[in-house]
Amino acid sequence: MDEQLKKTPLVCVVGPTASGKSSLAVKLAQKLSGEIISADSMQIYEYMNIGTAKPTAAEMCGIPHHLIDFIPPDKLFTVADYVKLARQKINEVTKQNKLPILTGGTGLYISSVADNIIFSESPSNTKLRAELKAISDEQGNEFMWNMLNEIDPILAKTLHPNNSGRVLRGIEIYKLTGTTMTEHKRLSRLRESPYKLCMLGLNFKNRETLYARIDARVDAMISLGLVDEVRELIKMGYSKTSVQAIGYKEFFDYLNGKCSLQEAVDCVKQETRKYAKRQLTWFRRDERINWIYVDEFEDNDLILQEALKLINKNTGGI
RNA sequence: GGCGCCAUAGCCAAGCGGUAAGGCAGAGGUCUGCAAAACCUUUAUCCCCGAUUCGAUUUCGGGUGGCGCCU
Numbered sequence: 001m002d003e004q005l006k007k008t009p010l011v012c013v014v015g016p017t018a019s020g021k022s023s024l025a026v027k028l029a030q031k032l033s034g035e036i037i038s039a040d041s042m043q044i045y046e047y048m049n050i051g052t053a054k055p056t057a058a059e060m061c062g063i064p065h066h067l068i069d070f071i072p073p074d075k076l077f078t079v080a081d082y083v084k085l086a087r088q089k090i091n092e093v094t095k096q097n098k099l100p101i102l103t104g105g106t107g108l109y110i111s112s113v114a115d116n117i118i119f120s121e122s123p124s125n126t127k128l129r130a131e132l133k134a135i136s137d138e139q140g141n142e143f144m145w146n147m148l149n150e151i152d153p154i155l156a157k158t159l160h161p162n163n164s165g166r167v168l169r170g171i172e173i174y175k176l177t178g179t180t181m182t183e184h185k186r187l188s189r190l191r192e193s194p195y196k197l198c199m200l201g202l203n204f205k206n207r208e209t210l211y212a213r214i215d216a217r218v219d220a221m222i223s224l225g226l227v228d229e230v231r232e233l234i235k236m237g238y239s240k241t242s243v244q245a246i247g248y249k250e251f252f253d254y255l256n257g258k259c260s261l262q263e264a265v266d267c268v269k270q271e272t273r274k275y276a277k278r279q280l281t282w283f284r285r286d287e288r289i290n291w292i293y294v295d296e297f298e299d300n301d302l303i304l305q306e307a308l309k310l311i312n313k314n315t316g317g318i
Numbered sequence: 319g320g321c322g323c324c325a326u327a328g329c330c331a332a333g334c335g336g337u338a339a340g341g342c343a344g345a346g347g348u349c350u351g352c353a354a355a356a357c358c359u360u361u362a363u364c365c366c367c368g369a370u371u372c373g374a375u376u377u378c379g380g381g382u383g384g385c386g387c388c389u
């Protein structure tokens with residue numbers, strides 16, 4: 001019990017894209033004297049504003065937002081980097097007697113912070129990775145999987161041979177550290193979470209409603225000048241990270257004259273829906289999440305009330 | 319009115335006398351260092367009726383629907 005009292009309160013607002021996380025988080029911050037720490041793998045980048053739905057100054061309503069818009073789009077950024085920064089921000093916010101509110105749709109980032117995953121230090125590995133990639137290209141996925149199965153059968157069993165990225169990573173981490181991924185995972189979870197968590201998840205009873213919101217939002221992004229934003233990024237020479245961001249990569253073909261604007265827009269909508277579905281798959285398995293079904297409430301105020309109620313119930317008051 | 323073509327899953331689409339590829343969409347899932355990424359699983363009895371046949375989605379006849387052309 002005393003242990004519980006010592007823990008740092010941390011509210012998490014999760015859910016699929018376009019479910020209203022940002023807006024709810026801001027309102028919670030206003031009510032509970034909080035600050036927002038973003039958990040979004042794309043909003044971290046500068047110049048990618050419209051397409052990542054980065055909150056505008058107006059939308060922030062004066063609430064401080066951390067871990068948004070702070071690194072150039074071509075910089076490599078990993079979960080480990082994120083967790084480090086997020087922990088730091090949570091501490092800073094807490095020290096000011098403010099409530100940290102972790103908000104975002106990147107499940108891996110959220111979980112890693114919430115579960116207090118300790119990522120081991122590992123040296124730069126691009127060379128080894130390239131070597132493994134070369135072998136893989138030559139010998140094939142099965143071969144690499146068998147190699148992994150020799151060194152870390154537990155991990156191998158959970159991976160499909162076609163998932164070469166992970167298979168290679170499993171081999172790589174062993175060659176690099178002499179310790180298997182399975183062991184790394186065990187070690188990463190030894191320290192108990194310092195947070196008193198309250199996780200809120202936004203979802204929809206009717207999936208169609210979510211998809212309609214996604215479509216509408218993509219259309220809105222276009223009106224706001226998303227295509228010009230993509231043009232600018234390319235002009236600045238940034239096409240590496242944006243290559244994998246939905247709402248950016250789809251416009252490359254359009255800008256190269258390979259498809260119509262409408263086709264590109266439809267593609268963005270489609271990809272965003274699939275992304276939302278994947279996000280739900282990720283979050284659904286986290287039993288700590290208290291789900292709020294957005295389409296069961298008449299307006300945002302009622303959603304806020306529900307969220308406050310859940311926070312109260314789960315933390316005994318903050 | 320005549321001639322020709324087509325009819326396979328929500329969509330696109332292959333196929334064959336022995337009980338139907340693939341792609342997309344949809345649904346479900348995996349997840350520890352680029353995660354808005356990567357990967358996995360999953361969905362039909364072939365327009366209707368008759369005939370031939372051991373057996374028809376596949377052949378033949380008729381119907382219905384659609385497309386094209388002609389008068």
